[in-house]
Amino acid sequence: xxxxxxxxxxxxxxxxxxxxxxxxxxxxxxxxxxxxxxxxxxxxxxxxxxxxxxxxxxxxxxxxxxxxxxxxxxxxxxxxxxxxxxxxxxxxxxxxxxxxxxxxxxxxxxxxxxxxxxxxxxxxxxxxxxxxxxxxxxxxxxxxxxxxxxxxxxxxxxxxxxxxxxxxxxxxxxxxxxxxxxxxxxxxxxxxxxxxxxxxxxxxxxxxxxxxxxxxxxxxxxxxxxxxxxxxxxxxxxxxxxxxxxxxxxxxxxxxxxxxxxxxxxxxxxxxxxxxxxxxxxxxxxxxxxxxxxxxxxxxxxxxxxxxxxxxxxxxxxxxxxxxxxxxxxxxxxxxxxxxxxxxxxxxxxxxxxxxxxxxxxxxxxxxxxxxxxxxxxxxxxxxxxxxxxxxxxxxxxxxxxxxxxxxx
Numbered sequence: 001x002x003x004x005x006x007x008x009x010x011x012x013x014x015x016x017x018x019x020x021x022x023x024x025x026x027x028x029x030x031x032x033x034x035x036x037x038x039x040x041x042x043x044x045x046x047x048x049x050x051x052x053x054x055x056x057x058x059x060x061x062x063x064x065x066x067x068x069x070x071x072x073x074x075x076x077x078x079x080x081x082x083x084x085x086x087x088x089x090x091x092x093x094x095x096x097x098x099x100x101x102x103x104x105x106x107x108x109x110x111x112x113x114x115x116x117x118x119x120x121x122x123x124x125x126x127x128x129x130x131x132x133x134x135x136x137x138x139x140x141x142x143x144x145x146x147x148x149x150x151x152x153x154x155x156x157x158x159x160x161x162x163x164x165x166x167x168x169x170x171x172x173x174x175x176x177x178x179x180x181x182x183x184x185x186x187x188x189x190x191x192x193x194x195x196x197x198x199x200x201x202x203x204x205x206x207x208x209x210x211x212x213x214x215x216x217x218x219x220x221x222x223x224x225x226x227x228x229x230x231x232x233x234x235x236x237x238x239x240x241x242x243x244x245x246x247x248x249x250x251x252x253x254x255x256x257x258x259x260x261x262x263x264x265x266x267x268x269x270x271x272x273x274x275x276x277x278x279x280x281x282x283x284x285x286x287x288x289x290x291x292x293x294x295x296x297x298x299x300x301x302x303x304x305x306x307x308x309x310x311x312x313x314x315x316x317x318x319x320x321x322x323x324x325x326x327x328x329x330x331x332x333x334x335x336x337x338x339x340x341x342x343x344x345x346x347x348x349x350x351x352x353x354x355x356x357x358x359x360x361x362x363x364x365x366x367x368x369x370x371x372x373x374x375x376x377x378x379x380x381x382x383x384x385x386x387x388x389x390x391x392x393x394x395x396x397x398x399x400x401x402x403x404x405x406x407x408x409x
Contacts, residue, residue, distance in 0.1 A: 010064055010169055011381040012350040015388055016342065017070035019334075022134060022408045024073035024154060027141050029404045032397035034260060036389055037066050037162040041258045045164065065163035065170065065353060066388065067262075067346050071338060073406035074098050074138035074153035074279060079251070086140070094140055099133040099277050100154050100408075101270070134408035138279065143261065144253040151279045155269025155295065157334075157341045160262040161349065165254070170353045178259065179252060181352050186221045186248045186263050187213035188348045193267070193340035194296055200336045205301050213247060218291070221248040221265075223299055245294035246285065265345070266295035267337040296337050343376065350379035 017025040017033065040063045051059055076094045078086075086094070138153070152158060161182075165173045173181065194211040213221040222244045253260040271293050275281035280293045334342060351374075385393055394401070 011379060012346060012353065013064050013066040013388060014346040014380050014382050015066060015068050015385055016382070017068070017385070019071050019405075023405045025070045026073050026403060026406050027075040027077065027139065027152065028399060029397075030068065030070050030072065030158070030160065031141075032399055033385060033389070033393075034068055034160050034162060036393070036397060037063075037068065038255065038258050038260060041162065041164050042256060045256060045258070062164070062167060062169060065161065065167065067349060068160040068162060069342060069346070070158055071154060071334060072152040072156065072158055074100070074136045074151070076138055076140050076149055076151055076279075076283065077143040078140065079143055079148050079150070091140060093275075093282055095137055096282075097276065098136050098138055098153075098279055100136060101133060133277075136406065136408060139406075143251065149283045150249050150264075150285055151283065152264055153269060153279055155297075155335075155338070156264055156266050157338050157345070158262070158264045159345050159349075161259055163259055163353075165257040165259065175252070175254065179250065181349070182250055182252070182263050183215050183221055185345060185349045185352055186250075186265060187215075189341060189344040190221065190223075190247065190265065190296065192344040192348070193337055194300055196340045196344070197296075197300075197336045201301060207302050208300050211247075211296060211299055216244065218246075220246050220250045221263075223247050223294060225294075225299070243292065245292040245299075247294050247296065247299070249285075263345075265341055266293065267341055268297040268335050269295050271295050271298050296341075346380045347376040 015033070015037075017030060019025055044059075044062050048059060048062075050056070136153075138151075163170075165175075165178055190211050190213045194209070198206065198209060208226065211223055213223055216222055225243050225245065248263055248265045250263050251261045270278045271280055272278055273281070285291070285293050389396070394404075
């Protein structure tokens with residue numbers, strides 16, 4: 001069905017839970033907000049199932065598809081395949097102090113630790129000991145997804161779409177189609193965020209300008225290295241058949257075709273080094289033995305002896321006009337890679353969802369190219385939690401104010 005003349009296209013709602021560089025939203029807060037969004041859809045489906053035209057009051061329009069995004073406080077989540085309980089020692093190890101590189105304006109503490117740079121650990125190179133670090137103590141949560149243990153934290157952007165796979169507002173999806181939608185959206189967003197971020201980095205620090213994601217028999221999105229790391233020097237250049245590393249995790253939970261959870265994309269988080277600085281060193285990520293985790297920053301940028309590239313990963317400021325519309329609200333809390341990911345992922349998801357202006361859910365005419373000419377502002381509506389859930393939403397989610405955010409020590 002082609003679009004009706006003069007009709008206003010529906011836009012994907014994007015709610016970003018704000019963070020404040022030194023103060024990050026907890027996993028429990030995101031779960032509570034997601035649950036409220038899911039319940040809106042479930043209530044509507046229940047009302048629609050009992051609605052009788054002409055005998056019951058007219059139904060309001062169905063809730064639009066929504067993406068919830070956040071940059072999380074350090075958290076380890078356990079999937080449903082985690083059938084054995086963590087021992088006391090395992091839990092203490094996961095909850096142990098984690099030092100995360102922080103922007104100098106927000107943290108006065110300077111940690112003098114010769115182990116902070118992965119290159120030094122690998123091959124003994126000298127490092128600059130003057131970096132500022134913030135300390136967190138990760139939480140542990142159970143998650144209603146498949147798989148084993150994974151990590152969420154600063155330097156990562158999490159996207160949780162909440163939509164009805166059988167909604168009249170967009171084309172319908174099977175579970176497999178929806179997982180494919182998440183994967184394709186993530187692959188496109190990784191390439192876009194990397195390309196758009198390049199002008200922010202010193203040219204001598206860039207070792208790879210294009211990041212191409214792909215899928216394997218294992219869940220998530222992966223990339224392949226085309227460069228030699230310090231611990232690979234004895235093996236030579238890995239080449240096209242080089243090591244596969246996981247750059248984004250995927251987990252889905254469904255209730256009556258209403259989606260939960262989604263994708264976590266590693267942007268500038270640490271992925272090498274000892275466990276006081278690298279949270280992945282404490283686990284076998286997703287239970288995949290022998291598989292590494294990576295990030296956009298690690299794939300794109302050289303780990304210079306003084307880690308000079310971290311300056312380009314510092315939070316952006318309001319007077320920075322480089323990124324255009326759709327990213328302004330993220331500049332204060334998010335480094336450039338996260339900012340670009342927050343801009344790109346909802347846009348690519350909205351394009352793939354192929355929203356309908358008339359609420360029929362009919363397939364878009366393949367000859368209609370209007371979807372490709374629309375801007376992000378045409379497709380995505382960046383809104384606040386209060387705009388969607390209403391005033392007083394904090395009192396309705398069942399959490400105390402202390403459970404909303406984690407503050408760096």
